[in-house]
Amino acid sequence: MRSYQAMLNNGETLPIIGMGTYSGENDRETTEKAIRAAIKMGYRHFDTAKIYGSELALGNALRRAIHDGLIEREDIHVTSKLWSSDHHDPVDAIQQTLQRLGMEYIDMYLVHWPVALKAWVDYPVPAEEDFEELDMENTWSGMERCLEMGLCKSIGVSNFSSRKIEELINFACVTPVVNQVEMHPMWRQSKLRSICGDYGIHVSAYSPLGGPGNAWGTTAVVDHPIIQSIAHKHNATPAQIALRWGLYQGSSVIVKSFNPRRMKENIGALDLTLDDWDLFEIEKMEERKIMRAEYLINDTTNIHITSKLWSSDHHDPVDALQQTLRRLGMEYIDMYLVHWPVALKAWVDYPIPAEEDFEELDMENTWSGMERCLEMGLCRSIGVSNFSSTKIQHLLDFACVTPVVNQVEMHPMWRQRKLRSICREYGIHVSAYSPLGGPGNAWGTTNVVDHPIIKSIAQKHNATPAQMGYRHFDTAKIYGSEVAVGNALRRAIHDGLVEREDIHITSKLWSSDHHDPVNALQQTLRRLGMEYIDMYLVHWPVALKASVDYPIPAEEDFEELDMENTWSDMERCLEMGLCRSIGVSNFSSTKIQHLLDFACVTPVVNQVEMHPMWRQRKLRSICREYGIHVSAYSPLGGPGNAWGTTNVVDHPIIKSIAHKHNATPAQVALRWGLCQGSSVIAKSFNMGRMKENMGALNLKLDEWDLIDINKMEERKIMRGEWLSNHTTSPYRNIQELWDDEI
Structure with a gap:
């Protein structure tokens, strides 16, 4: 890797493939292990930031690698960033960064965003009242002082547009060496690269694969037919094609993966050659910015x-x-x-x-x-x-x-x-x-x-969800919706639509976080911008390796599940006031009974698939016996999801009952769930359907309706085949996953 360097405008060099270390979804130990593995593979450029929460882990890993003789300090390049609440004193901010890293200097210090926040804002998604006026001239002067004091070797910026670069150049004594921005085959930054080239500013690409695995990210880049076709042509992976494209533009690329196989695959991009036709084809791809950062914009404090x-x-x-x-x-x-x-x-x-x-x-x-x-x-x-x-x-x-x-x-x-x-x-x-x-x-x-x-x-379309009367909002880390849910609810509270105590927020422990539910819930609270949530559920009775931040695991991603330890930590979340209730999701009757053998706190809820075609009689009976409420997800059969079906709402019995009551099939299916004593989690972003779903509360089904629904054939839709295999999963098949309740 040392031979693959970009020359910066101040004579320093930058390794052209960097490892992103954002660890909001990983504990310190996992991050340190991943960084040590990266060093052994040849990574020498490590990108962190105060707001990522990874500076301590990065510093520990690098110091240990230096101590063990894997690398010398001068062989590595460490980048960190000035968070938006530290614009008033960049010198103090970098000194704190150095303390967390345990280093005397870093190689590059960047202004993270052209946005200023109040000094106490240490979370990534600010509220409206958190903004301050940005004095970029004063900020940059502080950055230049960091350089003069030897606290860093280079200074630069991140997320700066062409215009903001030109404004900065008007007063800067030191030209930034780098502008780190989102860049990939679907957001090619032609104008920005041209402007930066005019001033000798190196463009470094974050999210060069489109940010899959991040809450705001997408797989659209690596799944694009053009990228896939070029990958097939070169016997390479789509990720390697996207990375190689970025390198061909003269940019460095910051890739974030803690998965050893993908980390090695990413390095392989250096050995790939794209031809002119490949580059021509990529230029045809539609462009779309993914990291839009709407949370840095509002109608009051940004004018x-x-x-x-x-x-x-x-x-x-x-x-x-x-x-x-x-x-x-x-x-x-x-x-x-x-x-x-x-x-x-x-x-x-x-x-x-x-x-x-x-x-x-x-x-x-x-x-x-x-x-x-x-x-x-x-x-x-x-x-x-x-x-x-x-x-x-x-x-x-x-x-x-x-x-x-x-x-x-x-x-x-x-x-x-x-x-x-x-x-x-x-x-x-x-x-x-x-x-x-x-x-x-x-x-x-x-x-x-x-x-x-x-x-x-x-x-x-006369109302927002809050105005329609919705008060229960269901999210999860793996859904990627926690930031959006938090933003919407905080704004609704700010606007006086609701009080915090009037709403109920449920989130879930993802399967790669069983080793530390407390940390996982704290990360969820940061994304939501809340002090507590109302209910925290174990998402699946499955444990995955800490690096798995995607919903469908590979065989090598499974770990042994220690449910007793997991539940003990869930109880600690409750004791610490991070949540008001704890429960489970996707637990069979057998798994519920096993959990109760050691639980000090009985789960309040089991959230499972339930609808007129999967009625969960046995499970509801067992849960009722232990006072556990059953909450139904996919109460309409999950239409619109990849695994979902319209068979429920299209069923002749449901349609006949809907016609009889002058209701919609969706309202009949939802009302059936409510008649079983369950709550229902209905997912729609369509205002008309959201209002329609609320109408189920006003519907009454008679005894004949319920008898007819009980005649419907049963079929589980969310089967979870990807959580079973014959080698690494604790469940060899879906019968074991659901304990033959399928």
């Missing part, structure tokens, strides 16, 4: 200020904008728009001009003045307002800078199809004013919001 050039100021846009800035008390605004394609005499400061107030419009001269505003840093973007398609095209005949926005009237009764098409063609964003039709303005109307079609659609 964007737009103002407009009035029609009497066309003769001097620079002076007009300077006056605007004085009135606002600001150094710049985010966007400045030409208000109307009309010129008025200089004294006209009223909105409705007389005939004698007009002047000839010299739009070319006006736009030149707008471009000067941009060059002078008085605004960050320029655009127009109230421009027709023809006027947009005329402007583009002479403009050096294309307007970023055309702000126009647009609403359901004035849909601007042609204008939107023209603007889209030139990359101009259309911003809609009067999207409700301008009610309350002298010229406005209520015709839009009063239109029968609008009112009908509003009635159909």
Whole structure:
């Protein structure tokens, strides 16, 4: 690996394949073992950050490897990052990083995000009230001090756009050596790479495979037909193709895997050669940014200020904008728009001009003045307002800078199809004013919001889940939804829709976390941004190796399950106040009875597949005997899931009962579950269906309905075949997994 180096603009070098060490889903011991294995394979570039929680483990592993003679300190490259709550004092932040790493210096220190948070925010997903104003000039000065003091050898940035790079260059004494950003075959960063190349800034790619295994990640990159086809052609893996593509762009790549087989596979990308045709094919792939970081944006603490050039100021846009800035008390605004394609005499400061107030419009001269505003840093973007398609095209005949926005009237009764098409063609964003039709303005109307079609659609989709009355939210680490659930619930609480004590949050212990449920639940709470959850369940009666962060394990991923130890730790979660209740999921009657042999705390819930075609009589009877509530997942049969089916809601008996009660088949299936004394977990993100599901509470089934449902043939849908095998799993077949209750 030492021969594969990128030269940085300060003369330092960077190994072009790095190991990402984010360990939010792994304990320290697992992380240390993975890093030691990586060192033996040849990895020499290790990427960490304060917010990853991996600095201690990385430092321990590297110091031990140095002590054991596996490597020398000068042979490795350690990168860490300034978290957003530390912008006020980068020197102190890096000194704390060095203490955690047990090192005298690190090789590279990056500004993690161009965002500033309050000093106490040590979690990755901030709330609205956590933001502060970013003074990037002061932050960068602190980063330069870190360099001068010898605390790091290089400084750089992460997640900086082209514009933010150029803004930084305007005041930086030291040019950043690196910009670490999301980059892969489906997000190729052509413009950013070009801008960084102009300034000699090396682009380092995180999530070069699309981030599979992360809550926000996807397998779309490695599963893409073009990547798969090229992999087949070269007898390589899709991951190797994606990594090699990144290296071909002159970038380094940061790959995160603690799986030894994949770690070795990733290194193999260095030996792969792609031809011109491969690269041409990859360029055809649709582009899509995956790490979008919506949680760093909000409508209150992150502000964007737009103002407009009035029609009497066309003769001097620079002076007009300077006056605007004085009135606002600001150094710049985010966007400045030409208000109307009309010129008025200089004294006209009223909105409705007389005939004698007009002047000839010299739009070319006006736009030149707008471009000067941009060059002078008085605004960050320029655009127009109230421009027709023809006027947009005329402007583009002479403009050096294309307007970023055309702000126009647009609403359901004035849909601007042609204008939107023209603007889209030139990359101009259309911003809609009067999207409700301008009610309350002298010229406005209520015709839009009063239109029968609008009112009908509003009635159909009239509420958010919280407003509809949902109060029980079911998530799990492996679902990848904990961050989104936390964001939505915290915002609902902030907006006064609900109180925290009114909602019930369930999450689950993933099978690779049986060794440390307390740590796993603490990670879940960080992702949710909550102090506790209401219920924590053991997801499956299966133990997997700590590195397994995907739902379908390979044979080599299984470990022996020590359920007594797992449950003891679940009870500790309860004692520590991290959750209010503990339970299980996917446990058969036999496994429930085995658990009760040693449990000090009886599980409150067993969450299992249950619906009219899998009625769970025996299990419900056993659970009832021990006071364990049965909660039904897939109460409609799981339509929409890869393993699901529409057989339940399409069954003639269910459809007949639905017709009889003027209800939907889904409502009948849900009501059947409720009639058994179970709670039901219904999954839909469709507002109409979500409301429909709630309607099951108002439905009554009679005795004949229940008798007819009991006549339906039974078939388990979620069979879990991937959790059984003849070699490494404790269950040789699905009969053993479910103890013949299948």
